Amino acid sequence: MIPNAPEIGKLLFIICFWICAIFLPVWLVSWAVGVLLPMLLEQGSPSMAMTATAETLRALTPIISVMVFIPINAMFMVLYERRALALFTVRLGPNRVGPDGLLQTAADAVKLLFKEDITPRGADAFMFTLAPIIFFAPSIFGALPLLAAITNNHSLYQITNLPTGIFYILAAASLPVVALVMAGWSSNNKYSLVGGLRAAAQAISYEIPLVLSLVTVCLMAGSLDVVKIAQQQDGGILNWNIAGGGALRGLDKAIQTKLGVETTPLITPQQSSDPTETPVAAPTTFEEVIHQYYPFEFLSYISAGVLIFCSFILLGLYLTGACAEINRIPFDLPEAESELVSGYNTEYSGIKFAIFFLAEFTNLFIVSSIATVMFLGGGDNPIPQWLLNKMPLEPIQKSLGAILSPFINGLHLIDPDTFWAAFWVIFKVYTFVFIAILIRGTLPRFRIDQLMDFGWKRLVPLSLIAFLVVVFARVLVVCHG
Amino acid sequence: MQDQGFMKSTIGKDFLYGGLVFLTICAFLGFLSNPATRDVIINNYYDIGMFFGIVGLGLFFIGIGARTPGVIAGGAIGSFIVLTAPQDALVRYLSLSALLFGIGMYGMIKSRNAVRVLMSIELMLNAVNINLIAFSRFVDPVQVKGQLFAIFILTVAAAEAAVGLAIVLAVYRNMSTVDMNKFNLLKW
Amino acid sequence: MDQYMILKDYVSSADAETALFYVIAILAISLSVGVISDRNIIRSGFILIGVFGAISGLFLMLQAQFLALAQVMIYAVGITLVVVIALMLTNPRSEREAVITEGDEFSQETGAVQFIQRLQQGTPAFVAVFSFFTIYLAIRSESWTPVTEKVSTDNVKVLGEALTTVYSLPFEFASVLLLAALIGAIMLAKAEKRQPAIESAED
Structure with missing residues (x-):
């Protein structure tokens, strides 16, 4: 039927194995640092120092789990990318180290760390060393607010949440370009310099559509707080920002009312806007709910459609801009192998090159998780509530709860909310990564003038138009925010 | 030839500046020597005296051949600490802003590269921003007007940098240099 | 929430804030001296980004989150642009020559002429110190009445x-x-x- 079914099966096996290999250590380490050690320290009657240590450990949990996560994740993503590319081009891919090449990237990482670390003659040694660090630091610190969003605001990760979360992420995402120019200039190599200059031009041009698309999403959500944005989208695929920023929320609620599913009480706009008025009785029929959420009948339906269309455009704009920001094919001009040897990292070897490599793949992950949180509802499951209630999940949940209750209640090893949120986030993020690999396997590289034309003459006007359309269209529909 | 003429014409100015420095220091020393004002000065203005002491020390070190950047950095940090240690938080922020402004001004006058002049101007604008935000934090924390003005200053700084760089590019295209001392087409 | 409150109390206590302020201030001052005195214009461009990072740290301490992030976002990209333009406009070789001539500028002259030349070189420093000192006196002589209430989050x-x-x-x-x-x-x-x-x- 499918000629390369066994290959796909092997790829799926690798993905499953490595995802377990990534998230078991992260989970266990964060549990040990955030729950177990403080619990042991605070046993009996702890002294002040013990309590302070425990609190410090809890506060450090997010950054420690990120530190554990980044190297293992990069190892997985390299293997994932190589195997998936091999699948698209009907090749075998790495298949010698370990069963089916499972451990190929681990071996590569060891080899890379033991290579000689060379600083070329005439290079500015200080800047040459500083560049990989500046490139890497934002990928550790930049995505911290996302942690609160993708763990469903778990109490250990709440500390990473900021009221200006998405703005913080964007500010951190604009830093790596400095490191690229720095690396290119300090290498004392013409190819590196040209790579750095290209990186600067490209990042400045494509940051505008990227930021504008995310700003539009923030406008739809009415908040800059990523946790708020993620929580607004709870309750199935119809509430996600990809479905018009909540333009289909009314439909969702109406179906719930029709099916008689018990849900959280509807937040009526009359109540929230003017508390002194007597609250209007909650609507009970399908038509009433529809009328409440789409008050201008036909115009509202049209604008809901426009909103959905715009949100798809915004996702496309975001993915394009992000692709250019993290220098992936088809926007990998700064490190174009066939033109510039390897661009800004031509002169790097050993651990510095490893850091560049690590940061690139981590950036891919971060960009995908921003897309997940902003467009695809974060840790929300795609099945709408009314459909979920129809499913016979009750006995399964009960039996699972019975099995897992010692872990949940005694050791606090599993937090069910966080677990399911993390599961869905992982699923969505690696889907985005798969799309990025698919694009890499499909599209050729841009030329530099085409790149600039495409950025300034197509994407920037398109993002401005989308912004304006969303501003006007969301007045007619009751959306998020 | 041209350089010597330039120097001759500025000798008068040099005497003026030298005299100004001399007069300032003399006035300070004069106040110190008067026993009636000495106590007032020592009680209230000892930080200023130490500041001038640090400046004089810096001049001395530069005179005997120390590296200027190191002396400037050490003097700036030392005088900043001396001047602000007994003060309120607000005064500390304002002094830091004044100090960065002074450093920016020094760079703007001193440097010969037009791009570095632009950088110094950016530094001065940022010092102003610190000032405004410190006021909005300590004096007007509810209606954060200082932050609003800082936003406008950011806008102006962006516009200034864009136009300034464009001008530098245009000048470079005509003169093939960005050395400020060589932009003398308007001189007769 | 507990650990968050404890951490917050610690961070907002006056001593820690003062210490942090001095650390950031010293960083900002020394980096900005680096900007104006580094021989290489491109290096000083990169140092300028460090200055702006330190200043945005000050903004965070002053509870202006939005401006701190805007500062990072605008200047990281803006200064990169400045650096790129500087890269295009400077010739490393001519830069080196300029440095050499600057050092030998007043070595031939003697006595009073050299003294005057040195004074002339010191003019920018005098202007900078004088302006700083004037502003400082103005700040110091005023008695501000700081409001104790905090900036809303x-x-x-x-x-x-x-x-x-x-x-x-x-x-x-x-x-x-x-x-x-x-x-x-x-x-x-x-x-x-x-x-x-x-x-x-x-x-």
Whole structure:
């Protein structure tokens, strides 16, 4: 039927194995640092120092789990990318180290760390060393607010949440370009310099559509707080920002009312806007709910459609801009192998090159998780509530709860909310990564003038138009925010 | 030839500046020597005296051949600490802003590269921003007007940098240099 | 929430804040001296980014989150642009020559002339010290009455409301200014097409 079914099966096996290999250590380490050690320290009657240590450990949990996560994740993503590319081009891919090449990237990482670390003659040694660090630091610190969003605001990760979360992420995402120019200039190599200059031009041009698309999403959500944005989208695929920023929320609620599913009480706009008025009785029929959420009948339906269309455009704009920001094919001009040897990292070897490599793949992950949180509802499951209630999940949940209750209640090893949120986030993020690999396997590289034309003459006007359309269209529909 | 003429014409100015420095220091020393004002000065203005002491020390070190950047950095940090240690938080922020402004001004006058002049101007604008935000934090924390003005200053700084760089590019295209001392087409 | 409160109390206690302020201030001062005194213009551009990072740290301490992030976002990209332009406009070889001549400038002269030349070289320093000192005296002689209440945590909302209501006219003017600057910069920097020979020579 499918000629390369066994290959796909092997790829799926690798993905499953490595995802377990990534998230078991992260989970266990964060549990040990955030729950177990403080619990042991605070046993009996702890002294002040013990309590302070425990609190410090809890506060450090997010950054420690990120530190554990980044190297293992990069190892997985390299293997994932190589195997998936091999699948698209009907090749075998790495298949010698370990069963089916499972451990190929681990071996590569060891080899890379033991290579000689060379600083070329005439290079500015200080800047040459500083560049990989500046490139890497934002990928550790930049995505911290996302942690609160993708763990469903778990109490250990709440500390990473900021009221200006998405703005913080964007500010951190604009830093790596400095490191690229720095690396290119300090290498004392013409190819590196040209790579750095290209990186600067490209990042400045494509940051505008990227930021504008995310700003539009923030406008739809009415908040800059990523946790708020993620929580607004709870309750199935119809509430996600990809479905018009909540333009289909009314439909969702109406179906719930029709099916008689018990849900959280509807937040009526009359109540929230003017508390002194007597609250209007909650609507009970399908038509009433529809009328409440789409008050201008036909115009509202049209604008809901426009909103959905715009949100798809915004996702496309975001993915394009992000692709250019993290220098992936088809926007990998700064490190174009066939033109510039390897661009800004031509002169790097050993651990510095490893850091560049690590940061690139981590950036891919971060960009995908921003897309997940902003467009695809974060840790929300795609099945709408009314459909979920129809499913016979009750006995399964009960039996699972019975099995897992010692872990949940005694050791606090599993937090069910966080677990399911993390599961869905992982699923969505690696889907985005798969799309990025698919694009890499499909599209050729841009030329530099085409790149600039495409950025300034197509994407920037398109993002401005989308912004304006969303501003006007969301007045007619009751959306998020 | 041209350089010597330039120097001759500025000798008068040099005497003026030298005299100004001399007069300032003399006035300070004069106040110190008067026993009636000495106590007032020592009680209230000892930080200023130490500041001038640090400046004089810096001049001395530069005179005997120390590296200027190191002396400037050490003097700036030392005088900043001396001047602000007994003060309120607000005064500390304002002094830091004044100090960065002074450093920016020094760079703007001193440097010969037009791009570095632009950088110094950016530094001065940022010092102003610190000032405004410190006021909005300590004096007007509810209606954060200082932050609003800082936003406008950011806008102006962006516009200034864009136009300034464009001008530098245009000048470079005509003169093939960005050395400020060589932009003398308007001189007769 | 507990650990968050404890950490917050610790961070906002006066001693820790003062210490942090001095650390950031010393960083900012030494880096800004580096900006104006580094021989290499490109290096000093990169150091300038460090200065702006330190200043945005000060903004965070002053509870201006939005401005701190805007600072990082605008200047990281903006200064990179400055550096790139500096890269295009400076010739490393001529830079080195300029440094050498600057050092030998007053070695031939003797006595009073050399003293005067040194004074002339010290003019910028005098102006800078004098301006700093004047501002400092002005600050010091005033008695401020600091308000103890804290900045509200959602001051982004306050900023947004103020920008769209009371300050909407300045906001529009700022946008017009930016547009004018954009157009002006493009007009100034655009290569003249009449002399293709010069253009290609420079490329």
